[in-house]
Amino acid sequence: MPRIVVDVMPKPEILDPQGKAIVGALPRLGFTAFSGVRQGKRFELTVEGPVTEEILEQARNAAATMLSNPVIEDVVNVEVLPEDGAEVRADADAAEVD
Amino acid sequence: MPRIVVDVMPKPEILDPQGKAIVGALPRLGFTAFSGVRQGKRFELTVEGPVTEEILEQARNAAATMLSNPVIEDVVNVEVLPEDGAEVRADADAAEVD
Amino acid sequence: MTAGNTNAVTARKFNIDTVEHAAQTPETELPWAELGLKENEFEEIVKLLGRRPTAAELAMYSVMWSEHCSYKSSKVHLRQFGEKLTDEMKKDMMVGIGENAGVTDLGDGWAVTFKVESHNHPSFVEPYQGAATGIGGIVRDIISMGARPVAVMDPLRFGAIDHPDTARLVHGIVSGIGGYGNSLGLPNIGGEVVFDSVYQANPLVNALAVGVLRHEDLRLANASGVGNKVVLFGARTGGDGIGGASVLASESFDDSKPSKRPAVQVGDPFAEKVLIECCLELFKHSLVEGIQDLGAAGISCATSELASNGDGGMQVELTDVLLRDPTLTPGEILMSESQERMMAVVTPENVAAFEKVMDKWDVEYSWLGEVTDTGRLVITWDGETIVDVDPRTVAHEGPVYHRPFHRPEWLDGVQADTFRASEAGKGLPATGEELKAAVLELMASPNMCDKSWVTRQYDHYVGGNTALASPDDAGVVRVDEETGMGVGLSTDANGRYAYLDPYTGAQLALAESYRNVATSGAVPMAVTDCLNFGSPEDPEVMWQFAEAVRGLADACQVLGIPVTGGNVSLYNQTGTTPIHPTPVVGVLGRFDDVARRTPSGWQRNADGQAIYLLGT
Amino acid sequence: MSETPLIADLRGPEPAPLSGAKIGVVTFPGTLDDRDAARAVRLAGATPVPLWHADDSPTALGDVDAVVLPGGFSYGDYLRAGAIARFAPLMGRIVDAANSDAKLPVLGICNGFQVLTESHLLPGSMIKNDHLKFICRDQVLRVENASTAWTNQYEVGQEITIVLKNQDGQYVADEKTLDELEGEGRVAFRYVGWNPNGSRRNIAGITNAAGNVVGLMPHPEHAVEPGFGPLSTDSGEYSTDGLGFFTSVLTTLVAGGTK
């Protein structure tokens, strides 16, 4: 079934305690390449049947009103996931075998 | 500065209490198009300077060992964000003006 | 972890308004009105300085002379808490009103500090974070006295339970209080949940914290000892609390694109927990001379209060402040309200030991300057002087208003609308069935019903010293594990009574809290209060305020216990409609041994015990 | 007039001291219940030894006979509960010692349990409570395995009341793992009555195969002193049921290892 992805991130000017804790811990594990980390949310909404423009519009609305808190978060992405998510997951699989 | 995105989702077979609560609440707000919701995490890692294959590899490693717990989560995506995030954010802006 | 001038590059991005420049350009237009200053206040600043203020000085004065920081409308009334102190009331008071929190002697070398504060407006805008940072702020006040925080309480007031916006506020605020307090490891031992439509767009989120200390650990917010170092530690400074757009844009080099400032603050309870432990370690090894938490008015408040309470002056280099957002202007850095920060004064001999403690807890810090003998607070930006003031004029000698007040005319009407003896008995339940229905209706009313749907979201066991918490009338925590000595606390308020008669209403709140503490088995010792009122510019509200303070001060005298600290929250209103005057009163009492605490209500296995009704 | 009578006898029984035993209590940044765990160790008659997460010296564990990973919110639990603490230098030592022939007894309480699953010393993981809220309550558990290093003073089937308080307490694992745990008798505790967080098969705590590593979400260290803990449901009296964890490990140590 098709899925719509909604990505929500803390606004850049807002403190992100989560990202801060992670960026502090990464170097201790030898991951020294990253100077900053922000942690946000990813939602996958399942749709029964084809994703019409109207449904996408509903997703954008839900993203702006319910899935994000506009006072502290930005919706940074609303898009339809490739049907089986294959090409996206390829990368991930690579990551997992490491 | 370039950013690498890491997306982590709860494994399909693991219950997602947050996703469940959202899918229950959406119809009450008139969002009836979605039959399922899963909530995962999105990390944005900032890199100072160009993203080399080595740095990307570090990101994949961090994603697999620390940013996700393989018992309950899958890394579904590790990729470099387009430099200014412009094309991704276009969508989001559309969502926000709604 | 890095000290030193990491922000030097950014130092060049601004048109720095130096003291010298200000002296040469008296005609420069300054945004004093946008910063909330009144014309007479701005003129007073010019008079004090003998020139126009620099942008940075203007920023400092505007935040420090705000109602919130200067108590300019309430000061003349609050004085009674000091003036009406008797010797009996002073007996155990180690620190009274004026410091971050009052301190009461418990004997055996132990002392206790407690205070209640409001975070009403931020909690309406963003309930979770507003309430969370409310807990964070009051806990830092307690730490800054040299104490270990041991418990929190949260008196809350919401609008009508069936109003569409109430759920957002209740759930957000309760989980914010829990989210922050639970993460600090502080048991929540009590509070209130009240629903009344007068609080609809102005919920009251008051937070109380209590801490304990050994006498020798008592610290005050002062900077003394010429040559002692001034250090800022904890979270980095961001644009928090400055407001959506900077009115100090003139400071910015490229003012065509002012960068965004956060609309609300996000709390980091983990950072605060680490800060607590780190401060306790500093106290244990006597590594700080003076210490101050950063709350509203941030660095402006910390530097001016430390310097003003000390015996000399202070010199601070602002480019050494570690920033979360490198685009902040000097004025904004001075005004920033970023959470989870502390400022301390350290002797040069202790610098290395201080840094070791910071490193152990992974807390960032930066050395900003030192204590001087000039009597001035001098702040530089990359070596250039941008602030040169007498710190007392910023921190303590701000404007004082004798606002006009008068008894509202409508009050007679409200008071006349009483229960009439002629109607006695009308509509009263007559049968057992009716009585049962009435009891059930009362029990189910939102203000009377079981509050465990709130309190079970709070950890009341952490620490292992909680002897009573919800649902008891007072919370009780053990202080000394050897002897069982401890304290009992309760907070109470009734806005409806205070609306009918603020003088008596405030006294009733105190009496209820006093009773709750006394019936738990403690000897009441001290009072803290959070005075939630409407606009002081409304003479009728001002009258309510004046009456409530007078009532409280008089009643304290009768009961023989002092107000040792508290907080005033004004401008709680929607449009021109104020909330009911709501003085929230917290009373603290002492137990020789908390084993003797008395729970409310009868316990299980109480078969055969007698029930008495005492009093009138 | 005589003294005010005590409403409840808040003094616990004097436990027999076994003060030779040293039990390490680990503090991570954000740990909350370390002092409580140390008190429980002391009340059980042993000597608590504070251990620091960042200690990476070979002697970091000193000569402790057992280790408690207490509750709290290490690193704020911001990434996942226990996810960052798991990488602490001291955790490496603890994992090695737990897996060694000496089988160091390790107890993970709440956040400590989460650290143990993140370290893969115990299987499964914890996710957010099914009702999504923090919950603090007096909780009845049934002891399912009374032969671990930390449970041998209980009886199988015994019901104990301790404290439950958490936000991410829902125990999950795949069906195969759950079946294995059941089959090998490695479910150590189950929730009785209401399942407070949606945990699979009402699991409140588990053990490793050797029985030296035990993790559970509820807090035994909060039920060790009359007057300061939960009330037992049947008697209405203060429960000190949590003490058994600490006396169990002492018994194990006296016996010279895990039963």
Ligand SMILES: Nc1ncnc2c1ncn2[C@@H]1O[C@H](COP(=O)(O)OP(=O)(O)O)[C@@H](O)[C@H]1O
């Ligand atoms: N917001 C709160 N936080 C913590 N405890 C609370 C809160 N609200 C109520 N309580 C506690 O719940 C119990 C019952 O409260 P309440 O119904 O107001 O009692 P009463 O009517 O006896 O004053 C008390 O122990 C009180 O401290």
